Amino acid sequence: MAYALVALGFVLALNAAGAVNFAHGDLVVLGGAVAMFIGVRIGLPGVALLPLVAVALGVAGIVAAQVAILPLASRPPEATFIATIALAAVIEQALTLAMAGAPGSTPAIAGSGSLEIEGLALGRQPLAIVVISAVLVLAVWLLLERTQTGRRMRAVAADRHMAQAVGISVGRYVTLSLALAGALAGTAGVLLGHQFLVQPTQGAGYMLKAYMAVALGGWGSVPGALLGAIAIGSFETFVSTGLGETWASAALYVGVLLILSLRPQGLFGEPGGRRA
């Protein structure tokens, strides 16, 4: 379910910047790392960390875009490809150095132990993750669908030039979208970092899952990305319980390759013919 947050941030950044940000997964790890750092130094409870990390990563998202995406908008797509991959490497290496090889985990949001509901024992932490993720997704949905800001963000994503021609300051909304994408990534990092630890090398894995979710759900479609993420998460869980995590991942990769070779236009085609 936290994957949904990652995928959501990924697709928002994609729509705003018009390019794939290969460093998105590393923003997730960065979020976890920041949470660890603050949690240790200041000793805040898990829940209070979330808004702090969100803000910090919102800024990081903007910086990342200013460094590796926006200045290269008029260059061929290979340029942002290289730049965001290099940026991902920069973040990963910086984190490796900062963490000095000792992976840690983020503080739990809801404490350990489980809740008894209708005779089913549900872990409190996983439950908290699902609830918080759902709340955030809902909040973003409300923002996009029900507020003027969200409408303007969508207009900018739909047609940048025309958005300017109706008086929308495109730069401001692109920045906002990218900040939101960063904040979502960071939050996901805090949530995922408890169960999965925080390791600098995880960035590539998170990014790959978000990429797959967006390809599966329809390139550039926000609800599609969410559905894709949920589908991938469910598929993973399903196969894992039967055959273990490794086989789940392998099945995922083979599945993606098969789908792409059988349907070169993506699983659901592309709304309005977008390009990465």
Place this chain on the structure above:
Amino acid sequence: MTAVLQVGQLSVEAGEIVALLGGNGAGKTGLLETVLGFRPGRALLFGNDVSSLPVEQRVLLGVGYVPAGRRVFASLTVRENLEASCALPLPERRRLTDEMLASFPMLAERPHARAWLLSGGQQQMLALARALMNRPRLLLLDEPTLGLAPRVVGDLLERLGTLAAERCAILLAEQRAGLALRAATRGVVLSRGRIVRQGSAVALAADAELADLMAGG
């Protein structure tokens, strides 16, 4: 009285409808883009030199744009297209959107439909309504009648007349000279980026060389 728009040799006064004529490649779209700021070039809007202003700021001064191909925000609904284009705060914005929908019955039929589902004529009306959301004093239209049914064309031109009567300045770029000149007060013919003929709409319509000038590219 100062012209609402002055770009190169072309000027448009409040309450005028000026037809901007010429074949493809004649430079009509280029001129409109220069006025808006998508292309570099000197332009005077409402008496001020706006050459250094970015597009969105010029628009907020009071310019509405109905581009070639309509270009409505495809994934937004009709209502959202209008609201997103309005810079006013909430209560006025909602009221204005309601008013706009009321004055465009074609749009009021399905305010919550996604814009890509609309027919060509409906999208054209939406593009016009969207351009009017900021109460422009200058309206720029690029080939709005392309592919429209005659009835819709008539409706569109009638609305332009009403807007002009309300002192809006209108620059209407068109390939179909006959149509444009019927609605306009003045006409300007472009060829290869330069003005080759100007005059009243009546005079131009009667000009025997008009077809050749238009076809010159």
Place this chain on the structure above:
Amino acid sequence: MLAINRFWLVVLIALPVVALLALPGFGQRMVVLIGIYGLLGVGYQLTFGQLGMLNLAQGAFFGLGAYAAALTAPALGAFALLLGVVAAAVPAALVAVLTLRLQSHYFALATLALASLVSLVAVNAEGLTGGANGLAGFAAALPRGPVLMGLVWGCLIAAVVLHAWVFSGPIGEQASLLRQAPLVAATLGIDPGRFRVTAFVFGGALAGLAGAFSASLSGVVSPEAAGFPLMVLCLSLVVLGGARHAMGAVIGAILAVCLPELLRDLQGAWLLGYAIITLVVVRWAPEGLASLVDQARGMTQTPASAPQAPATAPPASHHQQLTLQRVSKRFGGVDALRDVSLTVRRGEILGLIGPNGSGKTTLLNVVSGLERPDSGSILLDKTHLEVLPAHRIAQAGLARSFQAVMRAGESKSSDLARALTRGAAFLLLDEPAGGMGERERRQLAGLLRRLREQGYGILIVDHDIDLLSSVCDRLICLDGGHTIAEGPPAAVRADQRVRASFLGLADAA
């Protein structure tokens, strides 16, 4: 003649020689490693550098080569190296064919999935790959020391020289066109699929060879050989050195191997520094460091040659007539073309006029194969074109120039010239006069007349009626997708229906 200038060739030969003669064992190993990374990089230059393919699988091919060599070395000795190549080339071919038609953002994902899969297998298939610990103890049968140095650098020099030579000729220009303007490339008969598969397979094979050599060098193969960091390293070294420069991979490899040594005190920070340098280079020196060295030495890179004055030799093809019979095309409820028929013979110029939205560009697209007609036939003599893909139509004898798609810095005339040098007998010209001044238009008119005399058949779309009237034998006027007039220019211009169409006095159809 070798397309790589002597300075670099000397560097390439001197490096291994000097290393063998003057460096201690440790230094020699570094130079072998430079050679290995260089091979990896040259392979990547084929797909990423020359064709702009967003390939993330190069590291996986390196790993496949390394593991294959390690596994077969005890049995095959030095021939295990060849097996390394095969173990990479075969999956590369398979993946290339499967991913042919993918757009770049999906292609990147497919290669990423492949790379992740290989990495996963390397770590987890303990029985085969030794799992996280990898394989060891196989290197006794593989080349070591000076022999390995000679092999690696021999292969590298061959690869660099071949790469430079192949891409300095027409293949280089075709690749460049494919990278920057794929539509134009297709209409010139360049088969994108064949280019991409070939580049991907050769690139993968070189990576496999590099991997096999690395197994030889270190005597150990671990999952790092197929990991993502290696992919990033490969990408970085190619970008730093220069993605399209002959020496790009080698320069990048030198940096990649020497930097960790130079920055030894900073421990793991060298990778960070390397990534930052890559970012800086992408933003401010996109052509890479090898180009900067060339510039510093006062050498400018020769741009891919494009003929300036169009060559006007008679066409090589023997086709006599291009015919359209009742061609129709709808786009979502709108009739772009309705029952359009026309004929163009050799030595004839036919002009196509009509207002915006009349179907002219659609007609050219349908004839050149960028769109399929819904009904009707397009014939070059007796050959049906409407069933062929664009590059085959071009190869059959039809060439097209484009309205606005041009490579930066080139003039319209080279766009036309490119169309002519294909030897096609029939030319489709899409608004060639767009943006031209008076003098250029007169020159264009003269060129068109010369072409007609030499026996070309030309179908030309333009808005400049004066130009068309002066060069065309016949004009056809389209409106709303069908033909409303056809005949000699003067007659068509005077035709009432044509005049009405241009003035828009006739509403809709």
